[in-house]
Each structure stands twice: as C-alpha cells, then as structure tokens.
Amino acid sequence: MHSRNSRPGRPGSRIKKLKASVAAGSVNVMYLPALAFVSVFIFYPFFRGIYISFTNWNGYSSSFRFVGFEQYLTMFGDKNVLNTIVNTFIYGLGSTFFQTVFGLALALFLDGNRRIKSVVRTVVYLPVIISPLIMGYIWYFFFRYNGGAVNDILALFAKEPVDWFANGRRSVWIIMLVNSYQFVGVSMVMFLAGLQSIPPSYHEAAVIDGASPFKRFRFVTVPLLVPAFASSVIFNTIGGMKLFDVIVATTDGGPGYASQSLSTMMYDLYFSKQNAGYAAALGILMFAIIVILSVMLLEFFKRKRVDL
Template sequence: MTTTATAETATPSISEQKARHRPSIPRFFRSEGWTGLLFLTPFAILLIVFQYLAFALMVRNSLFDYSLLNPANEEFIGLGNFVRLLGDSRAHQSILVTLLFAAGLVILQIPCGLALAMLLNRKRRGVSLIRAVVFLPVVVSMVVVSTMWLFIYSPENGLANSFLEAIGIPAQPFITSASQALPSLIFMSLWQQVGFSMILFLAGLQSIPTELEEAAVMDGANAWQRFWHIILPLLNRTLVMVVVVSTTFALQAFAQAQVMTSGGPEGSTNFLLYNIYTFGFTHQQPGYASAMSIVLIVIVLIVSAVQMRALRNRLED
C-alpha cells in the first residue's frame, strides 16, 4: 500500500507535465505595468511623432535655405539663418513686443485671478454660477474671442467707443493706434484667460485648512496679515505654476495678431510667433522661420527657469 502511494506521488499528472514545459512569463507582463504600458503607447507614439520628431525636423530645417514651393532645391547654409536673425531689426522688434505682451498680461492676470479666487471662495448662493461665467471665456477659442473683440474695438460703431462716449470720453482708435494696439490686446487676453488663473488659485485656496485662518483671527490678525503670512505662503506652489504656465501661453500669442491687427500698426503687435508664420508661409522662407522657432523655444525655457527659481527662492525665504 505504501509502495503504491509513493509511486502515485512520484509520477506527475498530465497537467503538471504541461505546466512544467510551459514557457515562463516575466513578472512585468503579468503585472499591472503591462496594462499601463498598453494605455500609454498611443500617447507615446503621438508625442514622439508630433513633438520630438517635429522638433528634430525643425532643427534640421533651420540649417537650410529653401522654399515651400520647391523644397527639393534646398541649400545648406549652416548657422546662416541664426546669423541673419542677429541683424534682423524686425525680428528684434517681434521679440521685444512678445516679451512686453507676456509681461503686461502676467502682471495683470496673476493679481486679478487671485482676487477673483478669494472673492469666490465662499459657499453662497450663486457663487458656482459666477465661477462658470468667469471661466467660460477660457474654453472659447482665441480666434472666436479675437473676432468678437474686433467688433468691440471698432473705431466707428464699436461697443467700447459707444461706452466711452456715453460717459463723456472721446472715441479711441484702440487696435488702429501704434500706442494703444498692444495694451488693447493685453486687456482682451486678460478677459479671456483670467478665469484659468482663478480656477487654479481657487483649488489652492480650498486646500488650505480653515483652522489656520480661524486661529489667526482669534490671535487678532487682520485680513492683510492673514493673506500675507498664511494664505500666500501656502499658495507658493500654485503661484509658481500659474505664473509659469501663464507666461508660456503669453509668449506663444498668435491668434490676436492674425485676426485683429496683422502684426500692425507699425509692427506694434508683431508677435514672434506671428512673425514666424509670416516668414514661413507668406515669404516662403521656412528655414529662417525654423531658426526663429528655436529662438522662441529658448526664450520660453529661459524665462520659465528664471521665474521658477526666483519665485521659489522668494517664497522659501
């Protein structure tokens, strides 16, 4: 009896024999990491094709001089496009205009967005509706917003001049004036984008424990002291993110100039991205436009790095 049991135990079954000869599957493919990789693959392909591959192609094109009408007839000029950029006064003006636009927009957008967030960070009837109304322009295309404000800024029958005349102020040229065009586009962009900053600041404010403010009130701190010593330090990460993201978007301004001003008057709204578009498609110089695109990327990276470092050092002190 014992011999029979030992023999049965020593002889593996057919299923056990198949399991032994079955190839082992690595742990990664049996884990959730494989599922996550499958979901990330389409995005990774799009990222490689439309970002990294496109960037490599742009760098390559910046070293050549050719026309879109005859791309096969290209000439390698090395850094010639970048040397030309150093002496191009129009490119210098577009860089300056872009920096002024970004600085003016961010300087206004950050305090306005924070003020709106603090004002709407309350549980009252109708607050949710007001938040939605303020945020609504953010989801509207800038092309649509620019077209709408083109009629508002109309020097003849525009809504802005009708309002000014109603309160006794003479009509203004707005986007037809070299001195008023850029401020007019800054105000329009502020109206469209302030809701984005408001939502981010609102999320940061709602993550601050209410017990801290309540304790400060009991200690006799006024509203300004609570804001400066409690709210602002706890919003440092949100503030850095809002400033960097808003600046990045502002440095890529294009639709405002394309729809409303065509870069004028006198180049006062000739943003760098619009200048790239002009040289690439209107003047048929994609090599030179690619060189300006690389300069724009470098400017965005430098400005973002300086902002992040300055704000973090300022708020951590």
C-alpha cells in the same frame, strides 16, 4: 544551435533579453504608443526644424543650400524680430501679471457658498471655454474705428473717435488685455482651489495669536497659495507667449509688424514670405526662450514652496 543563440550579441538572444525585460517590467509596452506619438509629431519635427534652420529653404522647392548660422545672425540684427520678441514678452508676462493679480482678487472676493457668488464665478469663467479666435473678433467689434463700441461711448461724450489699432504699441496692450480678460478665470479657479485647501484651523490659530486680517493674508494665506501662484504664473506665461488666435482676429500682426508675436511672425514668414529657413530658426529661438523661462520659473517656485 542552442548554444550559439544564447551567445551575447546574437539577434536571438537580444530578442530573448528584450522579452525578459518586458516580462520583468523594465521596458513596458504600455507607454510605447505615447512615445510613438511624441516622437513622430514633436521630436522628429523639432530636429528637422534645427536642420532646416541652417538652410535657406523657401518652403516648397526641392533645392536649397546650407547657410550655417546665417539665419540666426540675420535674426539678431532684424528690427522686426527684436520688436516681435519684445511683444511676445509683453503678451506672456503682461497677461501673467494681470491674470495673477486679478485672478487672486476675484478668488478672494468670490470665494464662498452664496448663490450669487457662484453665478458670478460661472460668468467669469465662461470666456475660458470660448474660442480665443471668436473672443478676438468680439473685441475687434469694440475697438473698430468705424462704429466700434468703444468709439460709440466716446461719441456720447462728444469726443473724437480713436483708431485704436493704428498704433502698434497700443494694439499690443489691447491684445494682451483681451487675452488676460479671457483667461483670468483660469487663475481664479487655481486660487479658489488653493484657498479651499487651507485648513480653517490655521486662520483660527492666527486670530487667537492676534494677527490682523492683513497679517493673516500675508503670513497664512499667501505662503500656502504658493502652488497656486506657481500654476498661475507658469501656465499663463507659456500660454501668453504662444499667443496666436487673438492677434490673427484683431490686428493680424499689424500695422506692419508692430503687433506680431513669434507665433504669428513665423506663420507670416513661412506662408506669405516663403522664407521657411528663417521661420524655422525663429521657431528654435521661440522654443529656447520658452524652455529657459519655464525652467527659471519652476526653480523659483520650488524654493518658495511650503508644505502643509
């Protein structure tokens, strides 16, 4: 019996082998729970999503048929989808631009131990912990047509009230700015941490060599902030492209489809239009866009990196 069990390919020997590799530490049970979580709630839905995207499933009925690449072909001819992709890029890249530029400016301005600076830092960081949905509602009160806070100011100057969210493109920009305003504190903290990691001796050496403040910023501070730039750009691009809450709170994607992001459009297609196959295909597209963009950004910053 013993000799049979030890023959390769037998279940008994496989279990033994597995036990041996667990003991040797090459397979470790400690990460199995984590793998189980992502397998069940990320990988499995992801592959099932690819499958659904090749069907015309409506989201609840048990009958559907395979339509091949039809959903994808429709998608590329769909004006609303194209506009939504443009919006998603504005949300992602626009927010990234504003958060990185203003985050850096705020970090440079608010760096230091003065009490007042630390108070202002606390205030700038406050919106980060507020629910983006509620932040959206607050700004909705500002840009409302009737009795909105911005139109109240216009009235002071005897100007006609503006219906801010009536125009699609303008809504997209307002939402992008609200998102930037809320999360600029994240970039600020990233840059502050980066600034504090630069040894003061570097600046002292540059001063001795006669570098002007601008040159010191350009040739000492900026290169050493590359990791902070990388974090700020990658974090905010991914965050902005996933934008959902603020849009729901302000325009709900309107007027029409004008301010939808891929996230809100998918929600609308699945729950309001009962077009699950199409929504799944859109999900795959969104995944592809974000992965490609993330990889490109990671590569870009890897090359720019300077080590201390």
